[in-house]
Amino acid sequence: MNWANRLSAAIVAIAIGTSASAQAADWNEVVKAAKAEGKVTLYSGHVGVPYHPEVAKMFEAKYGIPVEILDLRASDLAERVRTEKATGRVSADVILNGAGALWLLKNQEALAPYGELPALGKLRGDLELDGTRLPIYIQGYGIAVNTKLVPEKDRPKSWKDLLDPKWQGKILSDDMRALGGGSTMFATTYAKFGREFHEKLAAQKPQFSRSVRENARRVARGEFPIYIPFSLPDQLLNKGLPIVGITPIEGDVYAQFDLALTNNAPHPNAARLLMDFFLSDEAQLVYVRSARVPTVKGLDDKIPADVKDIVKAKLLGTSNPATINADLKLATEIYK
Structure with a gap:
């Protein structure tokens, strides 16, 4: 990221305060700031599956922002996040893990609120939202x-x-x-x-x-x-x-798998943009085709016959x- 882009991203953060999520009030500004940040890092506790990289490639194709993914077992991931928080050297921007594991990290103040996302209205009404953990699939x-x-x-x-x-x-x-x-x-x-x-x-x-x-x-x-x-x-x-x-x-x-924004994420705007993208129909259908239950409304008629059961x-x-x-x-x- 060059000096001008860093300054642009910093201005977005300053304009909305110094909270860990550095949320830009206007979504277009979030997108602009996300591109200036240049990348986003996703830690995944759902190891060895090809679906997160597929969604990451779709995100990169749409926004031009590379996604780095680190796979770790849920317990190992949680320990790494706690260590990063304790040392003040946070590398993760977004965490994908089971709802319970993220609940523990939330209580340990390792996570930050994700704020308003354009796609939140698509979520099914039976899902509980706490402003920190974002349901992605079941x-x-x-x-x-x-x-x-x-x-x-x-x-x-x-x-x-x-x-x-x-x-x-x-x-x-x-x-x-x-x-x-x-x-x-x-x-x-x-x-x-x-x-x-x-x-x-x-x-x-x-x-x-x-x-x-x-x-x-x-x-x-x-x-x-x-x-x-x-x-x-x-x-x-x-x-x-x-x-x-x-x-x-x-x-x-x-198990319900959620996304969460880390406290003091190095790329907070790119993180929020990625979280919002996971709720898009195109991303959700990646999980539907892999026989997982979507968390957004309106996809029942798009479930392939071979995974419907x-x-x-x-x-x-x-x-x-x-x-x-x-x-x-x-x-x-x-x-x-």
Whole structure:
């Protein structure tokens, strides 16, 4: 960014005060200031998927602003953001992570309000907004099985089928003791089925792994017949492999993924512009085509037939952000 552009961006920030979000009152000024900032950095806790880079390329094509993306597991991402805040060396502009993980960062004053965005009016009315976390998509989790190792008649149809003694020592699981899909599954099923369910599941001796992308491949290779919780949209990434995702009769556990603006973001206007772009129809349809539930209105008739069953699946519930730390402690007590 040259001296004149830096001055222009600074003027926008000064005109609206010295808040961390540096929000320009007029959206055209936000766009102008965003281009002057020259880039935006996105930290993503949803690792290994191609959809965020696809949206980033669309954003860059529209505005000419490069997007740098860093993928980290939810717990590692949160620790990095806390470290950046503590040292005063903030690199992240926007964070994409589960709603609960961002709730924790909000309470640790690592996030800033995103202010008015032109696309806010497109959001579905059933979503809760707090001015800091911006809902982007919803993802369902079920059970994955190896189709060669588990005949259809023997496949789990319920979350409680995982307690069958025949699965002892044969379940691969995302780690329920760390932020991520595993902790979301733990909190949801603990709330719905109680502690006894998890004590019995712990007796099945599930093997924990934090290698989210590799876990499904391990099941496909036959290392384990079952993996929980399986991101059901990931069936699209595993076509041709002997693995299938199952929605239990009680419904899918789900996670809501949000965006947030970091406190003292180095490129605050570009950050807000990117957040607004994630709510555009073109960006939301990237997630719809990947079998995720959109957070904006008016896209129901654009859901492709091959993903409709996943997008419209029954939902069991999700974790409660206010009890995340307590849930992680419980999981650590039960799964030793």
